[in-house]
Amino acid sequence: MTVRFGLLGAGRIGKVHAKAVTGDPQARLVAVADAMPGAAQAIADQYGCEVRSIDAIEQAGDIDAVVICTPTDTHADLIERFVKAGKAVFCEKPVDLSLGRVKQCLEVVRQHDGRLMVGFNRRFDPHFRAVRAQIDAGAIGAVEMVVITSRDPGAPPVDYIKRSGGIFRDMTIHDFDMARFLLGEEVTEVAATAAVLVDPAIGAAGDYDSVQVLLKTASGRQAMISNSRRATYGYDQRIEVHGSDGMVSAENQRPVSIELANGRGYIRPPLHDFFMTRYTEAYAAEIAAFIQALASGTAAVPTGEDGLIALALADAALKSVAEKRTVLVSEVI
């Protein structure tokens, strides 16, 4: 079976997904839509597909699935429209910045028995995937503590910050999903601290740039997340998972692994400087997984529910910072 795709959004991430879809022997990119006609045309030219309107894609008989890469505030509406139109939907995270709106949207998906996969790409990074595989294989026994370090090379523009939903919903949300992916048990409690250390303008916009979060599950498994909008040495993305029988970790990645040694010491190059080079393989693998799920009729994971819970953890962290106390996840969901 070949899955026939429509692409909604021809921006930076849309291009990444266009390449993944066209490179997959089980898929075909049929059409692309974008508010900027030139952007859509460029993708159409490169991959030999059509430019269509979103409406046309919605009504198309030759399209089975869509990839939504439009701005965040359009996600929930588009998911609802395309699920109603009977298309399978892959949507970039987040479904929405409001928990209420996400719940409403997922209810529509359920009512229409829709298929929805949410783009938590890091689950598909080969290194993190290998960490999870070790856990699944029992290599470290029962999971006890997950430590996630996630630091961006630099802060995004304050304009972006303002409509991002804040650091917990924009950046930490990936780590909340990763913690759930690795803990093997639902998080019940959240405690967080937050500060503005990188850029006062971020504070002026009502957000933080340096945060720490503690998560705990019912049986006492714990996770620590450390985030910063600043890392001079590149895109810092590390995971370690401690269990009753051992520990497994994923190292940072760099474009070239050479080392220079001289009187100043031993010097390795900085890490990747951008999430799109760091997660190249993950972006391709998540689309491949979506196609594989559609082609084989199996579940497409991470689901809308995964998106909902990660957002709830973000809301709980924010509440914990505001009220200086441990927040139960059940308080916010």
Added chain:
Amino acid sequence: MTVRFGLLGAGRIGKVHAKAVTGDPQARLVAVADAMPGAAQAIADQYGCEVRSIDAIEQAGDIDAVVICTPTDTHADLIERFVKAGKAVFCEKPVDLSLGRVKQCLEVVRQHDGRLMVGFNRRFDPHFRAVRAQIDAGAIGAVEMVVITSRDPGAPPVDYIKRSGGIFRDMTIHDFDMARFLLGEEVTEVAATAAVLVDPAIGAAGDYDSVQVLLKTASGRQAMISNSRRATYGYDQRIEVHGSDGMVSAENQRPVSIELANGRGYIRPPLHDFFMTRYTEAYAAEIAAFIQALASGTAAVPTGEDGLIALALADAALKSVAEKRTVLVSEVI
């Protein structure tokens, strides 16, 4: 000037300090006391010093300083006695498990203008010291986040746990001191989570074996501490410090740094399995620093006040776990 020493306590750590004192050209070990005469005699034989009673050492005219390695519940009393007797005092941590008793003791030290150094040996580990030196040299700019991983190879006997004051006062206390050593600013807030994952008997004794702590200073600098009474791969002691201009970290240490490679992969040996082999150099260096301070008339750091604050952070963490909220240090001190 040669500093003439009396050693109080001839147990495991007493032997370590005896070796350090006798190996220092600026010091001489004059006498040793222990409730077990055989233990004292063994040290006396090895290093050619006398066995004396604690009273005799207190009154001795040929002793300038004492090293206290007796059980914890004798520390505060001995500090007071020897400070009153005009001796300089090096005391193993902690001064006492009760904040009130520590304050009282430090008041006596102040009244007698006494000299007191507390044994937070890790400050003298060459690797951690080099981390601090990088910070002091401005290599990472302003400190923003300190991450301390400290995991014991195995839990101590439950009997020890019961009189230890609990994991925060017994184990995390070293990390609280290290966080202060590296943050460059006093901690004002503490949030912690705790669980029993290693051994239910530890829980039955009213203690935890797996804890996480977040610390925050007035300006927003943060620290994360992760502790466990279990690490199958050895004594896990890592530090990383993030600043505005970079990051500096100290790696784990192992007895031999070889690597075996075969069909199963690349295998390096486990870490040190014991704090005394891991911190061999630190124990020697802290006594050398004490001797140097006495010989040169400079301040002996860490001070009794450092011991007090680390204990206050432990009390705050315990309170945070109990009350599921962020605790201000000012609430407990």
Added chain:
Amino acid sequence: MTVRFGLLGAGRIGKVHAKAVTGDPQARLVAVADAMPGAAQAIADQYGCEVRSIDAIEQAGDIDAVVICTPTDTHADLIERFVKAGKAVFCEKPVDLSLGRVKQCLEVVRQHDGRLMVGFNRRFDPHFRAVRAQIDAGAIGAVEMVVITSRDPGAPPVDYIKRSGGIFRDMTIHDFDMARFLLGEEVTEVAATAAVLVDPAIGAAGDYDSVQVLLKTASGRQAMISNSRRATYGYDQRIEVHGSDGMVSAENQRPVSIELANGRGYIRPPLHDFFMTRYTEAYAAEIAAFIQALASGTAAVPTGEDGLIALALADAALKSVAEKRTVLVSEVI
């Protein structure tokens, strides 16, 4: 300008090059030829190009360049034919196993002012390329010693060994080229030792499986090459270059960089187990460089001359083993 390609040989390496050509915006794959029609057809189907005979490609007006991936004993003939036909030629190493035949072939290339690039793919590995870039940037000063470790995960079948020209011409030849790429000066002397340690059948076939080579240039720069047909831990490909001001090295590569720690130690997975996964990026980059050279009219390097010299070094090493003495390169070329 778009470079129009014919592919000669649709085997394992032909498929790799087909993907590289079709993925390059400056190139188009027009036709493919193979003695096995099914193999050619598979590539034609996947990339939408034609199946043609070698003769047809030779005479084609719509083809500018060919990639030769046919068996080694056809290389020299095909190079001559296609150079005479006015096509640019990329040929997999080696041009031929006989120095005399290579010289003859290169003479034909010269007479017809042909363009020939030889496939020493490792020069295009991003890590090795970065090593060379450091040298070119002066980071290590004047090169003094190059150390190349190259060990295969396992020996090829003895049938392959028999027609391979022997380990020096088949395997070490890559390292000879790499040494030249990094030394910055021509090699003048070769000394080698060789043994059969992996498989007696290799010795019975008149070859070796474990060899060491020392190279020296006129000014005294040196290189050491260590080869084995066995490496239980994966495909071992390391380079280090020492200079007057420092050292630069390239580490081994593995598919996933995770680490497992437990009572047995710290365990990282084995390396890549195959040259095609290890050098994926290098294969793509060498074809991109060929296309770029054609599109821009610049030199295509490595040249036929580079292929000739690497083969001469192999012959010199073989002679050194046979005669147990240092062999001058001038003796064999």
Added chain:
Amino acid sequence: MTVRFGLLGAGRIGKVHAKAVTGDPQARLVAVADAMPGAAQAIADQYGCEVRSIDAIEQAGDIDAVVICTPTDTHADLIERFVKAGKAVFCEKPVDLSLGRVKQCLEVVRQHDGRLMVGFNRRFDPHFRAVRAQIDAGAIGAVEMVVITSRDPGAPPVDYIKRSGGIFRDMTIHDFDMARFLLGEEVTEVAATAAVLVDPAIGAAGDYDSVQVLLKTASGRQAMISNSRRATYGYDQRIEVHGSDGMVSAENQRPVSIELANGRGYIRPPLHDFFMTRYTEAYAAEIAAFIQALASGTAAVPTGEDGLIALALADAALKSVAEKRTVLVSEVI
């Protein structure tokens, strides 16, 4: 049993051995001799032993063993004298720079049934010792190839070079011994290349500063040694041993293992800058092994014969460079 020691030579290495002897509970340092009375007195003062003449130590009834740390040209004579006087002898390498003189000396040792240990300290380095232990435990199967990298931080004064016997006898000799320690089979063939790249004055003195050596045993096991008198990044001392079932290696050592990360990359400090800090533990362990052998009446290894063979390999390497051919060890010994 307590072994009573005399120390001959109170220079840099004499001080190291004095500390090792006095720190060993099975040994006592009775007397020290040196041509410079002040040097001997300093050691006597620090460790509470006597200053005596070499003659007096030779005739002393209260001395069982001597450690010879005098200049190289006195070694063979002193070994003979003290063996004749019935003392056990530990002598710094080399016994002599002339193979003939060494043979003569060892003959005297044999005639008097003397005990002689030669100071190849690196065999006692805990990391190299662990490499050997892995081999002995069968962890890598049959040894196939030993790779030794040994690069000094800087060249010694030319005056030293002139009386050193040349780089092969002065520096590579340690690596020859290490190769034998690890190969598990005697070396039969030597091929070497040599150059002057670091300092023309070394060449003017008739020596080399950059050398490479290939060793081969009867069954085809091989070793590669790479030496330079220059390493800007510190004292480079690496070993890797390949076997039929795997590889084991020893990493370089540095005083502190911290890492700084910033926009320039990840930076670890240089290695040790001096053999005495790099091999601190090895020096203590070799004397402990000597004492242990004497106390228990077991063999003291490495023996004089080990010293003889390492020197023969140096002579063979020199001959190989001069005659540009592989030299059989049987030609020189």
